[in-house]
Amino acid sequence: MSSLLEVSGVCVTFDGFRAINNLSFQIGPAELRAVIGPNGAGKTTFMDIVTGKTRPDAGRVLFGEKSISLLRRSEAEIARIGVGRKFQRPTVFEDQSVADNLMTALKAARGPWKVLFWRPGPADHARVLELADQVGLAAHLARKSGELSHGQKQWLEIGMLLAQEPRLLLVDEPAAGMTLAEREQTTAMLVDLAKTRAVVVVEHDMEFVRRLNCKVTVLHEGSVLAEGSIDHVTADPQVVEVYLGR
Incomplete structure (x- = not known):
């Protein structure tokens, strides 16, 4: 299977500390992958590298069929190429309705010049409905975003990212602070999106x-410690030691 994202031999050092150490990682074009690891394993730095926030000292990061290098590209360029990132804390416009948040995201996806003259048409309103349905908020379009639960705000932000039609979605701790029902809905949503x-x-x-229920990559001290199913990695003695033995 060809890979959508290929991270190869990447190293990053901060003030003498090797945060990412010869990291190599691949993900396919329609794949759900979990990345786990203890605090300081390099999970956030890995996302920072892929989205252009952090420049590595060595290695390469290639994206898409044409193997476009993401290094030396700005965060905005990488977003336009098709990489979306959902941070841990939801950032939505709380005074705007769910529909307005999604429409703002559609507008932002148009590019800087087109935004100046853009007016939403029937296709845009239809797309907002489609996005809301995709993230389980179709019944909440008229509600102010500030009234939503924590989980619903997370879903709205995912919907806003989907408006930009990313080919790769990086999602940071989506289940944190959610109710059990919200966690179950989030699981179903992520599995569906990965199709x-x-x-x-x-x-x-x-x-x-x-x-x-997907492939899991375990990071430790900035590199891949283990990879495979959740049962495979949790049975790995090195993984057990890293998580439980320190």
């Missing part, structure tokens, strides 16, 4: 990762 794009979920919660 049409690559979704990488960075997560601490092993029970949530188990529910995702």
Whole structure:
């Protein structure tokens, strides 16, 4: 299978500390992957590198069929190429309705010049309905975003990212602070999204990762320690030691 994202031999050092150490990682075009690891394993730095926030000292990061290098590209360029990132804390426009948030995201996806003259048409309103349905908020379009639960705000932000039609979605700890019902709906949503794009979920919660039922990559000290099913990696003595033995 050809890969959508290829991270190869990447190293990053901060003030003498090797945060990422010869990291190599691949994900396919329609794949759900969980990335786990203890604090300081390099999970956030890995996402920072892929999205252009952090420049590595060495290695390469290639994206898409044409193997476009993401290094030396700005965060905005990388977003336009098709990489979306969902941070841990939801950032939505709380005074705007759910529909307005999604429409704002559609507008932002148009590019800087087109935005100046853009007016939403029937196709845009239809797309907002489609996005809301995709993230379980179709019944809440008129509500102010500030009135939503924490989980619903997370879903809205995912919907806003989907408006940009990313081919790769990086999602940071989506289950944190959610109710059990919200966690179950989030699991179903991420599994569904990964049918049409690559979704990488960075997560601490092993029970949530188990529910995702996908390939798991374990990071430790900035490199891949183990990879495989959740049962495979949790049975690995090195993984057990890293998580439980320190």
